[in-house]
Amino acid sequence: xxxxxxxxxxxxxxxxxxxxxxxxxxxxxxxxxxxxxxxxxxxxxxxxxxxxxxxxxxxxxxxxxxxxxxxxxxxxxxxxxxxxxxxxxxxxxxxxxxxxxxxxxxxxxxxxxxxxxxxxxxxxxxxxxxxxxxxxxxxxxxxxxxxxxxxxxxxxxxxxxxxxxxxxxxxxxxxxxxxxxxxxxxxxxxxxxxxxxxxxxxxxxxxxxxxxxxxxxxxxxxxxxxxxxxxxxxxxxxxxxxxxxxxxxxxxxxxxxxxxxxxxxxxxxxxxxxxxxxxxxxxxxxxxxxxxxxxxxxxxxxxxxxxxxxxxxxxxxxxxxxxxxxxxxxxxxxxxxxxxxxxxxxxxxxxxxxxxxxxxxxxxxxxxxxxxxx
Amino acid sequence: xxxxxxxxxxxxxxxxxxxxxxxxxxxxxxxxxxxxxxxxxxxxxxxxxxxxxxxxxxxxxxxxxxxxxxxxxxxxxxxxxxxxxxxxxxxxxxxxxxxxxxxxxxxxxxxxxxxxxxxxxxxxxxxxxxxxxxxxxxxxxxxxxxxxxxxxxxxxxxxxxxxxxxxxxxxxxxxxxxxxxxxxxxxxxxxxxxxxxxxxxxxxxxxxxxxxxxxxxxxxxxxxxxxxxxxxxxxxxxxxxxxxxxxxxxxxxxxxxxxxxxxxxxxxxxxxxxxxxxxxxxxxxxxxxxxxxxxxxxxxxxxxxxxxxxxxxxxxxxxxxxxxxxxxxxxxxxxxxxxxxxxxxxxxxxxxxxxxxxxxxxxxxxxxxxxxxx
Numbered sequence: 001x002x003x004x005x006x007x008x009x010x011x012x013x014x015x016x017x018x019x020x021x022x023x024x025x026x027x028x029x030x031x032x033x034x035x036x037x038x039x040x041x042x043x044x045x046x047x048x049x050x051x052x053x054x055x056x057x058x059x060x061x062x063x064x065x066x067x068x069x070x071x072x073x074x075x076x077x078x079x080x081x082x083x084x085x086x087x088x089x090x091x092x093x094x095x096x097x098x099x100x101x102x103x104x105x106x107x108x109x110x111x112x113x114x115x116x117x118x119x120x121x122x123x124x125x126x127x128x129x130x131x132x133x134x135x136x137x138x139x140x141x142x143x144x145x146x147x148x149x150x151x152x153x154x155x156x157x158x159x160x161x162x163x164x165x166x167x168x169x170x171x172x173x174x175x176x177x178x179x180x181x182x183x184x185x186x187x188x189x190x191x192x193x194x195x196x197x198x199x200x201x202x203x204x205x206x207x208x209x210x211x212x213x214x215x216x217x218x219x220x221x222x223x224x225x226x227x228x229x230x231x232x233x234x235x236x237x238x239x240x241x242x243x244x245x246x247x248x249x250x251x252x253x254x255x256x257x258x259x260x261x262x263x264x265x266x267x268x269x270x271x272x273x274x275x276x277x278x279x280x281x282x283x284x285x286x287x288x289x290x291x292x293x294x295x296x297x298x299x300x301x302x303x304x305x306x307x308x309x310x311x312x313x314x315x316x317x318x319x320x321x322x323x324x325x326x327x328x329x330x331x332x333x334x335x336x337x338x339x340x341x342x343x344x345x346x347x348x349x350x351x352x353x354x355x356x357x358x359x360x361x362x363x364x365x366x367x368x369x370x371x372x373x374x
Numbered sequence: 375x376x377x378x379x380x381x382x383x384x385x386x387x388x389x390x391x392x393x394x395x396x397x398x399x400x401x402x403x404x405x406x407x408x409x410x411x412x413x414x415x416x417x418x419x420x421x422x423x424x425x426x427x428x429x430x431x432x433x434x435x436x437x438x439x440x441x442x443x444x445x446x447x448x449x450x451x452x453x454x455x456x457x458x459x460x461x462x463x464x465x466x467x468x469x470x471x472x473x474x475x476x477x478x479x480x481x482x483x484x485x486x487x488x489x490x491x492x493x494x495x496x497x498x499x500x501x502x503x504x505x506x507x508x509x510x511x512x513x514x515x516x517x518x519x520x521x522x523x524x525x526x527x528x529x530x531x532x533x534x535x536x537x538x539x540x541x542x543x544x545x546x547x548x549x550x551x552x553x554x555x556x557x558x559x560x561x562x563x564x565x566x567x568x569x570x571x572x573x574x575x576x577x578x579x580x581x582x583x584x585x586x587x588x589x590x591x592x593x594x595x596x597x598x599x600x601x602x603x604x605x606x607x608x609x610x611x612x613x614x615x616x617x618x619x620x621x622x623x624x625x626x627x628x629x630x631x632x633x634x635x636x637x638x639x640x641x642x643x644x645x646x647x648x649x650x651x652x653x654x655x656x657x658x659x660x661x662x663x664x665x666x667x668x669x670x671x672x673x674x675x676x677x678x679x680x681x682x683x684x685x686x687x688x689x690x691x692x693x694x695x696x697x698x699x700x701x702x703x704x705x706x707x708x709x710x711x712x713x714x715x716x717x718x719x720x721x722x723x724x725x726x727x728x729x730x731x732x733x734x735x736x737x738x739x740x741x742x743x744x745x746x747x748x
């Protein structure tokens with residue numbers, strides 16, 4: 001089972017950019033609007049109310065342009081067609097899943113980005129990003145509420161002989177309430193992503209701001225750093241060694257955060273969570289460092305077995321989640337087994353989403369209210 | 375003269391991507407290394423010790439690839455050639471100026487980014503960036519010193535009916551010394567850039583960290599926000615109205631920063647500086663809002679005339695700078711005229727650089743020690 005969860009994380013990673021086939025709607029509604037993740041002033045890519053994506057790229061002398069986004073039936077993505085004006089356009093064969101998708105553009109055999117879209121780090125490159133409006137997008141919207149800050153910190157790392165970067169979300173009021181101390185969630189990205197992912201793609205800061213404004217959670221700090229400390233080549237997770245990253249996280253980052261931010265520097269007020277490969281790392285580190293973390297969360301990132309955990313009294317919460325298009329039964333069964341063994345375990349399945357950021361945005365929203373309860 | 379400085383800022387903006395012609399060295403030294411601004415693991419683009427840049431882009435079926443970077447003699451940029459392996463390569467016709475350069479890639483008539491390089495916001499798009507090692511690059515290097523943080527804040531803006539983004543540099547020790555208050559420099563980007571420019575392209579945070587570590591300056595806060603509040607189309611600066619941005623800056627951002635950070639909320643401890651168009655904005659706002667700012671700095675961004683300033687007693691410093699390939703005589707003459715009129719005016723000319731970020735990194739390094747002196 002231990003082996004299984006690693007293989008699961010690996011295979012989920014491998015299929016992360018593939019979409020499940022859907023039946024194309026008979027008629028495309030012509031209410032396309034620019035994606036909210038476009039570069040300033042750019043009209044394309046566009047999305048419509050059904051979730052179709054439409055692309056428009058200028059390259060009059062090109063022979064072929066293929067967008068990597070598409071649906072199961074068109075595995076190769078969406079082939080654009082050149083118009084009489086030399087401009088290439090095309091629409092996905094069907095509606096896309098709600099939420100954020102990475103993509104890129106193949107121009108005459110080369111891999112480029114869509115010049116209309118903003119860039120997001122995933123698949124070990126800065127990819128183009130597009131946002132399909134979701135029915136529940138309100139929970140990560142930028143609203144007129146008090147906002148926390150996302151701070152870039154550079155912390156010393158002896159083990160890697162450099163200053164390493166992390167981002168720290170401090171909740172609204174952190175600057176003013178100078179006697180207050182806060183619990184901390186250490187939140188990891190997935191394979192091929194970096195410490196920018198949870199803010200840029202995940203809107204973790206806006207999810208927190210909104211939950212705090214609605215008084216659904218007590219404020220806490222989130223720390224996000226780079227988890228691919230040893231070079232991980234594609235498919236190389238099998239031989240993954242957690243030690244270098246564990247050293248950075250536990251021996252270097254946590255002491256720096258506890259020394260420089262007003263944290264409650266106790267195991268019972270420290271959580272670790274991660275998506276996909278970050279879940280694999282969370283699982284490995286939490287099982288080894290039982291005196292460091294008390295709340296564990298794997299988002300599309302594997303499972304815990306009751307017998308993996310030596311001292312039940314040290315674990316305050318285990319949260320397991322995934323998209324309904326991933327492995328919901330595995331997640332639910334694991335949570336049930338943990339509950340039967342006396343753990344405070346919770347499972348969550350994101351409806352209609354796969355191994356993508358909409359699953360993880362929703363997972364964070366579900367996880368946050370369960371953390372650091374008295 | 376007032377008119378002249380605006381026209382200057384405008385024309386400098388227009389020529390910002392053009393390079394001055396240089397004599398190509400007779401022999402290219404084959405010590406090319408990946409640019410430090412490449413995406414993780416990417417071998418190209420590369421730079422050599424002379425300042426040549428070499429590009430390598432895969433697009434086997436393309437008919438033409440031209441990199442926008444080049445030298446005066448090759449105004450169209452650097453044309454790449456396709457090898458037998460279908461890979462396009464090319465080297466600039468001569469050495470580039472030291473420091474950071476924006477560029478993009480024309481593939482078969484379309485504008486794309488170099489898939490090997492990181493992206494930086496300039497020219498109203500996310501451009502590719504390349505770094506030519508400079509003889510003085512040590513002052514903006516990431517070193518093993520105490521580091522300040524760069525915080526993303528979202529501040530409420532009634533005038534634009536949204537939450538607006540700014541980045542706030544807080545110096546090392548800001549979190550720990552909770553009774554200390556700090557002066558603030560409001561630092562603006564240029565035309566087509568945004569609030570990310572001074573950190574990403576300018577390394578403002580590292581420049582400050584290093585100056586503080588060397589005890590060359592007393593710590594202060596830097597605030598950077600988006601200055602193109604009203605849509606500015608290319609060449610439209612002539613009809614530029616400062617009012618919308620001035621409202622955001624003076625009536626919304628400054629009160630938010632003073633309420634949420636430990637600032638010295640006084641005119642004498644508040645500076646404004648800007649590069650290029652940001653200098654034009656700085657000039658307009660400082661002349662109008664004499665009770666808000668006491669230190670003014672225009673980096674390749676125009677000049678002040680003594681007669682423009684009504685109350686000399688309110689101005690503590692005027693700093694004017696540019697690259698030696700811009701208008702150094704104008705900058706020097708203006709500073710001299712200001713000094714003759716009794717102002718504390720300083721000019722600085724960056725040797726061997728044009729209207730680019732190396733000029734502005736150096737200008738910030740020269741400006742910082744002059745600010746907020748008792």
